[in-house]
Amino acid sequence: xxxxxxxxxxxxxxxxxxxxxxxxxxxxxxxxxxxxxxxxxxxxxxxxxxxxxxxxxxxxxxxxxxxxxxxxxxxxxxxxxxxxxxxxxxxxxxxxxxxxxxxxxxxxxxxxxxxxxxxxxxxxxxxxxxxxxxxxxxxxxxxxxxxxxxxxxxxxxxxxxxxxxxxxxxxxxxxxxxxxxxxxxxxxxxxxxxxxxxxxxxxxxxxxxxxxxxxxxxxxxxxxxxxxxxxxxxxxxxxxxxxxxxxxxxxxxxxxxxxxxxxxxxxxxxxxxxxxxxxxxxxxxxxxxxxxxxxxxxxxxxxxxxxxxxxxxxxxxxxxxxxxxxxxxxxxxxxxxxxxxxxxxxxxxxxxxxxxxxxxxxxxxxxxxxxxxxxxxxxxxxxxxxxxxxxxxxxxxxxxxxxxxxxxxxxxxxxxxxxxxxxxxxxxxxxxxxxxxxxxxxxxxxxxxxxxxxxxxx
Numbered sequence: 001x002x003x004x005x006x007x008x009x010x011x012x013x014x015x016x017x018x019x020x021x022x023x024x025x026x027x028x029x030x031x032x033x034x035x036x037x038x039x040x041x042x043x044x045x046x047x048x049x050x051x052x053x054x055x056x057x058x059x060x061x062x063x064x065x066x067x068x069x070x071x072x073x074x075x076x077x078x079x080x081x082x083x084x085x086x087x088x089x090x091x092x093x094x095x096x097x098x099x100x101x102x103x104x105x106x107x108x109x110x111x112x113x114x115x116x117x118x119x120x121x122x123x124x125x126x127x128x129x130x131x132x133x134x135x136x137x138x139x140x141x142x143x144x145x146x147x148x149x150x151x152x153x154x155x156x157x158x159x160x161x162x163x164x165x166x167x168x169x170x171x172x173x174x175x176x177x178x179x180x181x182x183x184x185x186x187x188x189x190x191x192x193x194x195x196x197x198x199x200x201x202x203x204x205x206x207x208x209x210x211x212x213x214x215x216x217x218x219x220x221x222x223x224x225x226x227x228x229x230x231x232x233x234x235x236x237x238x239x240x241x242x243x244x245x246x247x248x249x250x251x252x253x254x255x256x257x258x259x260x261x262x263x264x265x266x267x268x269x270x271x272x273x274x275x276x277x278x279x280x281x282x283x284x285x286x287x288x289x290x291x292x293x294x295x296x297x298x299x300x301x302x303x304x305x306x307x308x309x310x311x312x313x314x315x316x317x318x319x320x321x322x323x324x325x326x327x328x329x330x331x332x333x334x335x336x337x338x339x340x341x342x343x344x345x346x347x348x349x350x351x352x353x354x355x356x357x358x359x360x361x362x363x364x365x366x367x368x369x370x371x372x373x374x375x376x377x378x379x380x381x382x383x384x385x386x387x388x389x390x391x392x393x394x395x396x397x398x399x400x401x402x403x404x405x406x407x408x409x410x411x412x413x414x415x416x417x418x419x420x421x422x423x424x425x426x427x428x429x430x431x432x433x434x435x436x437x438x439x440x441x442x443x444x445x446x447x448x449x450x451x452x453x454x455x456x457x458x
């Protein structure tokens with residue numbers, strides 16, 4: 001409530017000054033505005049198990065690595081499919097279907113580990129609907145049968161032996177042949193009930209989705225940024241009166257993995273003894289996916305106490321800045337710090353992800369890792385402090401925060417002659433795109449609080 005008294009004092013002072021003549025005011029009142037920056041505050045914290053995470057995201061992590069200094073990470077995928085609302089069946093029949101392929105798109109460099117080592121995967125048809133909510137510790141064993149294998153593939157993560165045109169692409173793809181009989185089943189179902197393909201939840205009752213898992217090999221996990229199923233047709237027509245045939249080719253996009261359907265990464269991580277020892281010794285270690293978060297005590301009460309004791313009645317909060325130096329952890333696979341950290345009250349972390357929230361720059365913030373300075377910086381936390389000043393009492397819960405690695409999804413609006421366009425955040429999820437780890441040097445963290453105060457002398 002002290003904050004409102006300060007603002008009220010500023011408002012009354014302004015009105016009084018406006019009512020006085022300039023000459024009288026200058027002869028009676030002299031004032032001085034002072035900018036105060038206080039950086040005497042300390043932040044403490046430690047590593048905590050992140051627990052299971054809601055890894056529902058379009059991004060899929062597949063494979064196995066055992067990296068010294070990091071640990072052993074395994075991940076496979078279950079996913080529903082978003083059906084195409086309209087499938088063009090004009091001029092073709094189920095017998096004209098030549099093939100069907102599932103394509104997993106991997107961004108260039110979107111892997112951790114050895115790009116050359118051959119690894120295998122299997123694709124299974126799910127036999128019942130996925131649960132919701134669904135978490136990283138999901139066990140798919142009750143949702144598929146070994147008899148429902150519909151595809152397999154041996155793959156690498158490079159373009160060795162590929163044509164120049166493929167080698168120059170900004171992505172690599174893993175293409176898996178699926179049964180023609182399954183494509184025909186989809187075709188016939190669409191002809192029978194096209195309306196079902198317009199409602200993903202109804203479609204999932206009939207076709208629950210896919211389970212994609214590693215079968216052999218280790219040493220690489222790939223980040224699959226998109227998945228799609230395409231059907232290819234080939235129809236041969238005899239040209240009348242010529243005795244010659246013409247073959248027509250056609251293709252159709254049947255399914256894709258999109259944010260509207262359930263996709264889950266089933267992840268297990270056995271962290272290295274080095275990471276566990278660091279955390280046990282009190283170091284603030286962040287490990288993803290499914291490793292450590294860092295829980296901190298932010299000095300909110302000390303900041304407010306300093307402000308109220310020194311600011312005076314005529315003062316305004318200018319800024320609050322939080323900077324954390326970071327130290328990269330040595331490892332054999334070039335595992336980097338997570339690109340972004342979320343700053344959220346520990347008591348509200350699960351709710352943040354469960355409700356698909358985005359940062360509001362009031363109670364939740366994010367910082368991006370700066371490779372040049374080796375820091376995470378939460379640069380604009382002013383509104384958080386303003387809100388805390390309104391409270392009658394600051395509790396431990398108000399000061400206890402979690403720093404957790406996140407993936408940030410953005411969307412851009414189109415630009416025009418009159419409008420330059422903009423980019424905004426449309427989703428935040430726990431970070432599962434790749435293995436990541438970093439040590440946060442909280443003993444060198446800086447909390448910089450700046451305010452303006454006005455001193456009046458008669």
